[in-house]
Amino acid sequence: MTTSDLPPYPPIDPTTFDLIIIGTGLPASLISASSSAAGKSVLHLDPNPFYGSHFSSLSIPDLTSFLNSHSAPHSDENLTLTTRPLFSDVEISNFAPDLLDQHLRKFNLDLSGPRVLFCADKSIDLMLKSGASQYVEFKSVDASFVGDGDGRLWSVPDSRAAIFKDKTLGLMEKNQLMRFFKLVQGHLSENENNGTENGAKISAEDLESPFVEFLSKMKLPPKIKSYPLDLLLVKVAFLVSSCDIFHVNVDYFVLFSICRIVLYAIAMADYDQENTEIHKDLLKTKDGIDRLALYNASIGRFQNALGALIYPIYGQGELPQAFCRRAAVKGCLYGKNSALVTALMRVGVGPADASDFSAKGRGVEDSGSYKGVRLASGQDIFSQKLVLDPSFTVPWPLSSSPCEQMQDTFQVLSLSDDKVKVARGICITKRSLKPDLLNCLVVFPPKSLFPEQFTSIRVLQLSSNLAVCPSGMFVLYFSALCDEVNQGKKLLHAALDALLQLLVSGNSENSSTFQSEDTEHVEPTLLWSALYIQELTKGGQIGSVSSTPMPDGSLNFNDLLDATEKLFQNMYPNEEFFWETIEPENSEDDGGLMLET
Amino acid sequence: MESDEEEVREERLPLSRRPEWSDVTPLPQDDGPDPVVSIAYKQDFRETMDYFRAVYRADERSSRALRLTQEAIRFNPGNYTVFLDLGFCYVWHFRRQIIESLDADLHEELDFVERIAKSNSKNYQIWHHRRWVAGKLGTDAAIKELEFTKKILSLDAKNYHAWSHRQWVLQALGGWEDELDYCRKLLEEDIFNNSAWNQRYFVVTRSPFLGGLKAMRDSEVSDTVEAIMENPENESPWRYLRGLYKDDIQSLTNDPKVSSVCLKVLSAKNNYVFALSMLLDLLCYGFQPSEEFTEAIGALRTSDSEPLDSDLGKAICHVLQHIDSMRANYWMWRKSKLPVAV
Numbered sequence: 046m047t048t049s050d051l052p053p054y055p056p057i058d059p060t061t062f063d064l065i066i067i068g069t070g071l072p073a074s075l076i077s078a079s080s081s082a083a084g085k086s087v088l089h090l091d092p093n094p095f096y097g098s099h100f101s102s103l104s105i106p107d108l109t110s111f112l113n114s115h116s117a118p119h120s121d122e123n124l125t126l127t128t129r130p131l132f133s134d135v136e137i138s139n140f141a142p143d144l145l146d147q148h149l150r151k152f153n154l155d156l157s158g159p160r161v162l163f164c165a166d167k168s169i170d171l172m173l174k175s176g177a178s179q180y181v182e183f184k185s186v187d188a189s190f191v192g193d194g195d196g197r198l199w200s201v202p203d204s205r206a207a208i209f210k211d212k213t214l215g216l217m218e219k220n221q222l223m224r225f226f227k228l229v230q231g232h233l234s235e236n237e238n239n240g241t242e243n244g245a246k247i248s249a250e251d252l253e254s255p256f257v258e259f260l261s262k263m264k265l266p267p268k269i270k271s272y273p274l275d276l277l278l279v280k281v282a283f284l285v286s287s288c289d290i291f292h293v294n295v296d297y298f299v300l301f302s303i304c305r306i307v308l309y310a311i312a313m314a315d316y317d318q319e320n321t322e323i324h325k326d327l328l329k330t331k332d333g334i335d336r337l338a339l340y341n342a343s344i345g346r347f348q349n350a351l352g353a354l355i356y357p358i359y360g361q362g363e364l365p366q367a368f369c370r371r372a373a374v375k376g377c378l379y380g381k382n383s384a385l386v387t388a389l390m391r392v393g394v395g396p397a398d399a400s401d402f403s404a405k406g407r408g409v410e411d412s413g414s415y416k417g418v419r420l421a422s423g424q425d426i427f428s429q430k431l432v433l434d435p436s437f438t439v440p441w442p443l444s445s446s447p448c449e450q451m452q453d454t455f456q457v458l459s460l461s462d463d464k465v466k467v468a469r470g471i472c473i474t475k476r477s478l479k480p481d482l483l484n485c486l487v488v489f490p491p492k493s494l495f496p497e498q499f500t501s502i503r504v505l506q507l508s509s510n511l512a513v514c515p516s517g518m519f520v521l522y523f524s525a526l527c528d529e530v531n532q533g534k535k536l537l538h539a540a541l542d543a544l545l546q547l548l549v550s551g552n553s554e555n556s557s558t559f560q561s562e563d564t565e566h567v568e569p570t571l572l573w574s575a576l577y578i579q580e581l582t583k584g585g586q587i588g589s590v591s592s593t594p595m596p597d598g599s600l601n602f603n604d605l606l607d608a609t610e611k612l613f614q615n616m617y618p619n620e621e622f623f624w625e626t627i628e629p630e631n632s633e634d635d636g637g638l639m640l641e642t
Numbered sequence: 643m644e645s646d647e648e649e650v651r652e653e654r655l656p657l658s659r660r661p662e663w664s665d666v667t668p669l670p671q672d673d674g675p676d677p678v679v680s681i682a683y684k685q686d687f688r689e690t691m692d693y694f695r696a697v698y699r700a701d702e703r704s705s706r707a708l709r710l711t712q713e714a715i716r717f718n719p720g721n722y723t724v725f726l727d728l729g730f731c732y733v734w735h736f737r738r739q740i741i742e743s744l745d746a747d748l749h750e751e752l753d754f755v756e757r758i759a760k761s762n763s764k765n766y767q768i769w770h771h772r773r774w775v776a777g778k779l780g781t782d783a784a785i786k787e788l789e790f791t792k793k794i795l796s797l798d799a800k801n802y803h804a805w806s807h808r809q810w811v812l813q814a815l816g817g818w819e820d821e822l823d824y825c826r827k828l829l830e831e832d833i834f835n836n837s838a839w840n841q842r843y844f845v846v847t848r849s850p851f852l853g854g855l856k857a858m859r860d861s862e863v864s865d866t867v868e869a870i871m872e873n874p875e876n877e878s879p880w881r882y883l884r885g886l887y888k889d890d891i892q893s894l895t896n897d898p899k900v901s902s903v904c905l906k907v908l909s910a911k912n913n914y915v916f917a918l919s920m921l922l923d924l925l926c927y928g929f930q931p932s933e934e935f936t937e938a939i940g941a942l943r944t945s946d947s948e949p950l951d952s953d954l955g956k957a958i959c960h961v962l963q964h965i966d967s968m969r970a971n972y973w974m975w976r977k978s979k980l981p982v983a984v
Contacts, residue, residue: 169681184681348670348688349677358678510676 057380057420061427062088063141063615065418067385068434070098070582071602072593072609074368075622076432078175079613083620088426089372090383095362096369098434099131099596102153102360102513105145105573108471109137111156112577115436128436130579131595141572145473153360153513154471157579158522158597159505160188161354161486164343168364168602175623176374177367184511186354188479189486191310191502194493194543196550198479201310201488213315228263233338249331256333259316260304309490309501313335313600315492315526317499354486356505359512364602384421388431388590390414415589419583430589430616435582437592465526466578467598468533470540471513472521473573478547483508486600487547492538500526502540503600518572526598530578537576545571584608586615654686657693662706668692669699671729687717691730698736705745711737712754718762734767738774751775752783756790763794769803773810784815792824799828800837818849833869839878843885860887867903869980875913880920895927901935908938915966922958926981955980 063085066073074096077089093111095101103111116132139145162168162183172178189201232247251259293347308314312333316326328336358365373379417427479485487504494502504523509516523540527533548570584594594608610622657663670692694714697707698791714733741751755772762768772790773787776783791808794801812818822845846858863886869879887894892901901924925931931954939957952959959977963970 164679164681173682178682183681184676185679347679347681348683349673350679355679355681 047458054426057088057378057426059086060425062086062378063428064088064430064432065426065428066090066432067092067418067437068098068432068593069096069365069369070593070596071100071365071368072435072605072612073432073434074365074372075171075535075606075609076379076481076593076613076616077372077483078177078368078375079620079623081372081377082175082623083617085617087372087377088380088428089369089377090380090385090420092382092384092421092551094382096381097156097362097365099156100361100365102362104150104152105154106149108154108156108575112137112575116577118517126509127438129438129580131436131582133578133580134534134576136574136576138574139572140574141567143578145572148515148518151475151515152520153362155361155362155513155522158469159472159486159503159524159600160522160596160602161505161600162358163339163353163601164346164350164355165339165353166343166601166603167606171606171623172364172367175366175368175371177371180367180370180424181363182358183350183355184358184485185350185352186482186486186505187351187482189310189352189354190479190488191306192487192489192493192543192547194489194495196543196546198487198547199306200484201306229334229337232334245302247334252329252331252334254312254330255318255327257304257308257311257327258306259330259333274467305490307337308333310488311340313488313501313503315500315598320491320499332360355509356484356511381616385423385437386414388433389417389419389425389427430591432591432593432616433614435584435593435595465528465581465598466530466533467524467581467596468578469524469576470522470528470537471573471575472541472544472571474519474521474548475517475572476570477508477519477550477618478504478506478521478544483510489540489543494543495535498536498539500536502536504540504544524598527578533578534576540575541576584612586612591616656686657689664694666693669695671695681738690714690717694733698732703740705744708740708744708746710739711740713807715758718765731767734771735743737770741775742862748775748779749786752779752786752790757922759794760797763801764803764859766803769807773807776811777814781815784811784817786823787811787815795837799832799835805837805841808841812844813848818845818851818910821845822852827931829869833873834876834878836878839882843882846886855886856889862886863897863899867899870903871906873913874907874910874917877916880916883920890944891927895924895929900924900933901929905934905938908935908942911942914942915962918958918962918965922955922976925955925958953980 064076064080064087066077066087066089069077069089069091073089077087081087091098093101095107096105112132112135116130116135118128118130169178172181190198191201194200228247247259251262308318308328312328313336314328314333318327320326340353343350347355369377369379415431417425418431419425477483478487483506485506487500487506489502489504491501492498502523502525504521507513507520507522509518514520521544523537523544525533525540526537527536580595581597582592582595584592585594591612593612594605597604599605613620613622657668664741668689690710690713694710697704697710711733714730715737741748752772752775755768755775759765759768759772764792770788770966776787788808788811791804791811794804795808798804814820821841822842825838825842825845828835834839840865846852846862852858863883866879866883866886868874870883873879883900887897887900896973900920904917904921904924907914921929921931921935936954939954939961942961951960956977960974962973962976966973
């Protein structure tokens, strides 16, 4: 459905705002809510018939259409604002059309999965502070695992108590672990209390060093081959025979190397931490400790959350919508199906002589600076500032003549510095990766699936209890960072193979259906898949125009939140990002503490 | 019984650290097999509810339990799903059970409710509780209750809970004597206060001291007509007027005061929508209009080109279609339903 098929919308009134935002992704929605709460008049538009943009959750047909339309260069002569495709190499396969066709709309598939929230995340506190938490409900992610590429899943401990209950840990190993956690704990409480109690503190030098080196120092070695191989096999055999390997939580994880679990499934490192040549990819100790702290603080924070992670019912797309709703409560005006044609620039005002144009960019504020937008409806709307969806690049105005350098800066501004991309995949399956589990996280550390796998692949399985798919089905999201498309595709296919292997082997009683020669009665495990490469943009700002970032490759929203807050501070240096704690939407009589007068 | 000293929020000691509660094991909530993770419950609220569940389960009807219910009530969950999720209604229910068991001072309880009601005057649980306490006190409470609702209404003239409670008090506990006066006073302050008109009707029809609607009708009609003349655009007295003749359409039609006020308002040519509507209804009930009415309607015509409909009812509908254009379709329909002119 194109904009022209829809009935004409009434013209927007008023026609001047403090801020216009195009695109309703999460960063844009945060800016909208915060600006509106700060008293700015905001117009928030989205060219799509839904809210959420690249952060939304969509049905199969809508997701397919979005990926396809955003992977081809947009050719529309009416559009003088350039858009660039942010997806590429989209591969969508439907393996069970008979089954799926009747259920196509019963899915809420994340465009930017896998994504979860840690219970102690900044995003949770932000939701509570802003009042957006009233509109979203969460359920627990039941468990986390590390995959080893051989079809086994190793439990990630969800509590320190669980580690120490473990019977297979030797005394020495337990002591090592205890010392390590004591040190981490001491370091963290140090920072909170600003006092020295036991002197248990991590040195500044250590903090700057790579986390993997620090872990090694703590006698938590990364390499599994540091264990004698025969001893390892004996231990594994003992475990397999002595317990139900898929139902016991933590009894065997230590054999798979605590260090790798900490690095990739708790600290969520993306790059191979043992590849010491590429230093920039190494996680620093201070960051590793912070992530450990986040994980630790998340466990047990909420009743009914089994581990550290939670996920919003109906999909990630609920989050931008919740913030949009807060913005609307504070007066922001909303519009869907509002396509942008061009940004309007101030023309003819400023230095008459082009040579006056100073390198300091004085010209940006004068001639050629932003004044408003023209919508596809034909209406011109004006504002002080503009925030754009990452798919737009703003061309310099046609009539004034800036120096080349400014033009380049503008276009380059929004692209990621190091050309890293995110390879993403989505699968719909009929079985769980683990028979009794609904929602879980699986991490395939670097090199676990194939030798050239330089980045971690993270997989999130979600079930119908989150209202993201029909009952009896599961949705798998997986992603990995990559430098270029082929590498990305290779990562995705390796993940897909490993996952299928898990699905089949984990349900060995039913494996005959998958391997069966009799194609008529084969019930496919994998019903549908989508693989695609997504560009990363960091977002940025020039003058009064800002660009929001694309969803990043992280598992949670922390980095995106930080980037958004920075954008907001640049736009409104005198305002605080969500300064007020907002009472529930209900009447003032029902909200808050019942005071006795 | 209840301590009047309020604990400052910041200094509130968690229940787990209070020695008087050390013998109680708090009970966490059982959310069933596939629970939602709630991120919004404050830790101290959750803790209070955990301890409440414990005393409730043990049916401990003690003074510390009573104080605990007060603490829980002070949290006042604003979000209704929170209210339902945590079974908050049990807090009020158990408080009542404790009050009965301990034979607690009910007047103090009324004071407690009054203290929290002022800033939460639309909370159903509070009003329900108040009604229960007042009911237990009986007729002795009537004066206090009328005073209390009067206070609430002085802050919010249309609070449905307050009016509803007041009406219950009158019927269950008495106190009718000054009610008509109260309504009159409210209307003196604001003639547009529809709630006061509503209450006036309540009193006039039900008070055991006034003799019933028919007995009161004449004086009430006079007062109402006076109010109409002051502000003909005020819908309330028009409605009240009809109410006074409920189940007695003939008397409405025959009362010269009614038709005369319509004529007066029409002749003034200002704010006459309700007058027209009333006149239309009178015609439908069989009122025979004099020439004055026809002239008055004729004078209201907006365009002189159109001839005045010989049927007065149709003419009135025509005018109404124009001046009450939001309901043009309704007036068109009324026109189609007019009884055939004899």
